[in-house]
Amino acid sequence: MKAAAIPAPAVRRLSLYLRELESLWRSDQRTVSSKQLGDALKLTATQIRKDLAYFGQFGQPGIGYDVGALTTKIRRILGTDRTWSVLLVGAGNLGMALSAYRGFARKGFRLVAVFDQDPAKIGKPLPTIPSLSIQPVQEIATVVREKDIRLAIIAVPAEAAQEVSDLLVAAGVRGILNFAPISLHVDPTVAVSAVDLAVHLEQLSFQVVANA
Amino acid sequence: MKAAAIPAPAVRRLSLYLRELESLWRSDQRTVSSKQLGDALKLTATQIRKDLAYFGQFGQPGIGYDVGALTTKIRRILGTDRTWSVLLVGAGNLGMALSAYRGFARKGFRLVAVFDQDPAKIGKPLPTIPSLSIQPVQEIATVVREKDIRLAIIAVPAEAAQEVSDLLVAAGVRGILNFAPISLHVDPTVAVSAVDLAVHLEQLSFQVVANA
DNA sequence: TAGTGTGAATGGATTCACAGCC
């Protein structure tokens, strides 16, 4: 089965469209034009139409897009029309903050397991999700299979990240969100998305100096 | 003065090169080829050479790049050859985790002030940086001027983010790293970089479904 | 030989321009 080569940037923007649509829905707006979406997201109207056109025809000429219907469509495209079980490795500061983040659940991602390597932390329940307690990393494989987990978040120090990644991939995880400041080496069938705080700040400092 | 139009993706990769170079330095490697960097980062050697060429000639034909010298050069390019004072708005879970992150300091970003709107939090010292205590958002303008702060991190709920952003820009902040899941509207001379956890997970779920 | 730097060619993504529909 041969999908029609969707540009990666278009998929990235799809998430933004969804976010904006959800916000419009909350403010009781039921119809939106590509122009209006573009203004809100600082993108051109054409680009939004083009992006959506990769996936089908969702709008009504002269009217625009139905907010509810388009929301549903984009959720289906992104695969968030269902709930994903997610596991977290690393129960340090960042890991705990992530586990407390409500935005995940709201988007259909449910945190179902947390792992750490530190024996002192094992067995402790999460402050925000008392039904979960921290498990040793050795149990990753078992839990992934038991709970049919496909997505994982890595929030461990750089030195441990590749090793954790290997464990996750071996266990059958299909996508990894990596917060460790290293470039993970994984099987090409596994999706990886990375967030490096320092990289973001460096981008800002570059731009600030350039603007100065 | 008119800089020579650097592609944004090239600048993004520069941060990755720096990260890798720092790692090579720690493992006592003093010379590196574009091929080797490319393998580590899953990029082509040509692309790396092209990216670096936007900023000058740093390599030695037949030899490669001097790790130390290139590190210094890239730091200068990114503007991280000096220390940046950074402020943080939002002392919730995420904000506290960010304030505890050591990677910032290591890269030359020093957290010098933390703000929150919740009266219950005002005055409390940071667990990890006891010399700093949480201040009311109303004081942002004063502190920015006093401490000559140019970069800010927003870690407040979506509803408050635009308002905080306005305060920051009015106070003279030049770059914002935004963790709130909304698209900020700021003066075009202010740089913004955004991290949206949900967006990242959605990208993963899309890819996982596509790979399936 | 091993490796950089770079003009030229390619490949992708964005924007333009407009036909068609409400």
Place this chain on the structure above:
DNA sequence: GGCTGTGAATCCATTCACACTA
């Protein structure tokens, strides 16, 4: 009149190919 959907044109980033150097 307002707005979508889309081929064609443009623009920009990546890759190729190779001259050149240590």
